[in-house]
Amino acid sequence: MVRGIRGATTVLHNDAGEIREATKELLTKILQDNKLSTEDLVSAIFTVTADLNADFPASSAREIGWQLVPLLCATEIPVPGSLKRCIRVLIHANTDCTQREIKHIFLREAAGLRKDLLETCE
Numbered sequence: 001m002v003r004g005i006r007g008a009t010t011v012l013h014n015d016a017g018e019i020r021e022a023t024k025e026l027l028t029k030i031l032q033d034n035k036l037s038t039e040d041l042v043s044a045i046f047t048v049t050a051d052l053n054a055d056f057p058a059s060s061a062r063e064i065g066w067q068l069v070p071l072l073c074a075t076e077i078p079v080p081g082s083l084k085r086c087i088r089v090l091i092h093a094n095t096d097c098t099q100r101e102i103k104h105i106f107l108r109e110a111a112g113l114r115k116d117l118l119e120t121c122e
């Protein structure tokens with residue numbers, strides 16, 4: 001069964017090194033907490049807020065072994081007042097978990113984004 005897994009994190013600066021480090025931390029935790037390997041991954045879509053253009057998060061994914069996973073990066077909708085310097089991801093993965101068992105991961109300043117989603121996790 002293919003399930004969707006959401007994640008998000010933030011960086012302090014529009015800096016390629018920071019984006020790489022934050023993205024790798026997020027993706028590694030998503031795989032660990034959901035007991036997934038890269039072989040289980042179907043695809044992933046990243047968005048970054050318009051204030052982040054120093055690097056593509058997809059490059060970071062390849063640096064941790066996601067070379068065969070189809071990836072896409074796009075700019076997030078600039079809703080006034082929304083969280084700044086945010087990297088979001090939607091991963092599609094093969095898993096036996098139910099929807100409620102999926103661990104969605106929101107780190108750093110993004111931790112408050114989707115408390116509703118976290119509350120529905122088992």
Ligand SMILES: C=C(O[C@@H]1C=C(C(=O)O)C=C[C@H]1O)C(=O)O
Binds near residue numbers: 008076077088114
């Ligand atoms: C609230 C978020 O930001 C935005 C809103 C989303 C939503 O309402 O589901 C999803 C992604 C973003 O476009 C989030 O990342 O979860």
